[in-house]
Amino acid sequence: xxxxxxxxxxxxxxxxxxxxxxxxxxxxxxxxxxxxxxxxxxxxxxxxxxxxxxxxxxxxxxxxxxxxxxxxxxxxxxxxxxxxxxxxxxxxxxxxxxxxxxxxxxxxxxxxxxxxxxxxxxxxxxxxxxxxxxxxxxxxxxxxxxxxxxxxxxxxxxxxxxxxxxxxxxxxxxxxxxxxxxxxxxxxxx
Numbered sequence: 108x109x110x111x112x113x114x115x116x117x118x119x120x121x122x123x124x125x126x127x128x129x130x131x132x133x134x135x136x137x138x139x140x141x142x143x144x145x146x147x148x149x150x151x152x153x154x155x156x157x158x159x160x161x162x163x164x165x166x167x168x169x170x171x172x173x174x175x176x177x178x179x180x181x182x183x184x185x186x187x188x189x190x191x192x193x194x195x196x197x198x199x200x201x202x203x204x205x206x207x208x209x210x211x212x213x214x215x216x217x218x219x220x221x222x223x224x225x226x227x228x229x230x231x232x233x234x235x236x237x238x239x240x241x242x243x244x245x246x247x248x249x250x251x252x253x254x255x256x257x258x259x260x261x262x263x264x265x266x267x268x269x270x271x272x273x274x275x276x277x278x279x280x281x282x283x284x285x286x287x288x289x290x291x292x293x294x295x296x297x
Contacts, residue, residue, distance in 0.1 A: 210237055
């Protein structure tokens with residue numbers, strides 16, 4: 108016997124809440140102790156210095172030319188992004204979008220450690236955040252007990268399929284069109 112829809116709803120809701128708490132736990136800490144995270148003396152400056160030394164190629168150039176000169180803005184984007192993803196998942200609003208942003212955050216953290224090509228790096232917390240966010244992107248986690256359920260119910264619906272006793276559209280009939288015979292062979296000659 109298969110589990111009921113209610114059972115699936117409980118499991119999906121628990122998973123979504125866990126994902127929301129996961130992102131909130133990391134983001135809120137950065138707001139509660141800003142001096143420990145924000146540049147010039149916080150963890151973000153140390154993190155960026157290590158990222159520049161562990162990366163190469165276009166991502167290294169991105170860090171050196173765009174992120175380092177504007178590290179304060181990117182620090183705010185990181186901590187705000189984590190909190191917003193966590194809130195969206197916790198409330199069940201725009202869960203698929205939040206899952207996509209969570210994937211981008213996790214990939215960024217993994218790339219900054221030079222771990223995109225390393226299997227060992229994917230087994231850490233950054234790889235876990237990517238997988239967790241991917242589930243949020245792929246599954247309808249906001250539908251059970253989330254605001255996404257309300258938004259889904261309010262969306263415009265397609266025209267209903269006619270039921271018995273109502274007028275149905277005329278049937279589609281195939282049409283045969285005569286064509287003149289080919290004067291030459293259609294396949295290339297050898």
